[in-house]
Amino acid sequence: MTDRATADGWRTGWRHRDWLNPPLQVVRDQDDLLVTAAEGSDFWRTTSYGFIHDTGHTLLGDFPDGTAAEVRFVADFSAQFDQAGLLIRAEEEQWIKAGVELSDGVLQLGAVVTRGVSDWSVAPVPEWSGQEVVVRASRDGDAVTVRARSGDEPWRLVRVAPLPPGLLRVGLMCCAPTRAGLVVRFTDLRLVEADDSLHP
Template sequence: MTDTVVQPWSAGSWTTPPAEAVEDGPDLLVTAVEGSDAWRHTSYGFVHDDAHALLAPLDAAVEVTFDAGFDQQFDQAGLMLRVDAETWLKCGVEFSDGIPQLGAVVTLGRSDWSVAPVPDWAGRRVTVRASRDGDAVTVRARVDDEPSRLVRLAPFPPGATVLAGPYCAAPTRSGLTVRFTRWATGPADTALH
């Protein structure tokens, strides 16, 4: 991302405080509370709004980098954009069906979920990027220094005040600690592809 501004971890506020958040040099180690998640209604019938998201105001684009070193069902980390409890987007890597899955959940009253298996991303450094323009958010992701891939083009309310930043959750276990290595903001993408 050109014209990038790296955000200090102190720039954000937690939606729900994690069990622990500790700075380790330039990195942030976040330990999720067991049972934490973000989801609204669809298929499962429940509402969870206690994922650990460290958010600050978003103008255009945001990137979060983290280590995908987790291996328990529904362990997840990445990036969250949030307007309110019924309007948000989370994107990143979630461990599901025995492998890491690259995906996004878009919630506009009700949640949806799109995933693609990325078994070769296990234990590697992942960067997720969301770029907001007009009535849409474009989500891209990459592993290490490989090229970014398009994850999702999703509708999102134009003109709404949006907060964004790193997030993680551990719906099924205790002890998930995610290493976040970078949080940056910058201008919106100029092209979809």
């Protein structure tokens, strides 16, 4: 896999990207971005819950084939379904969100893949609570490979999922489905070279 040091300058200028569903507040703190999510914000389509939510906050830019997007943020969550990570979006019914969220009192690493309807997969990472987390999504043709880690630990494979070829957009994402007052500290956002292969 390619090291994040090959960044092309896409990181914390935060320019040349547009908000889908602007958050309540965005504050620059030196190179960090503090994003305040609206209560009830979320991305989900139908499965199990029966509702469609397309109200989460995401700062999107182009996602060329052969690149990877990385976002870093502090996983400081306290309410059910507080979440942050990456969103990769083709259109309203085709997208992937990947990151960490608090679910039933435990911090979880996971992804939601949506092609008309959403699915959801998670794995517990309680040791990441309060830590800086990095989520990376590599685009290779019709496949998106998501990995994540905290600190200097090895990358964990989160998901390999299909998305249609053509125009995709990607960017940081946060949602607060159940409460007001969630502020997420994003510390980095950049494009790097896509991972060399699916397996190390």
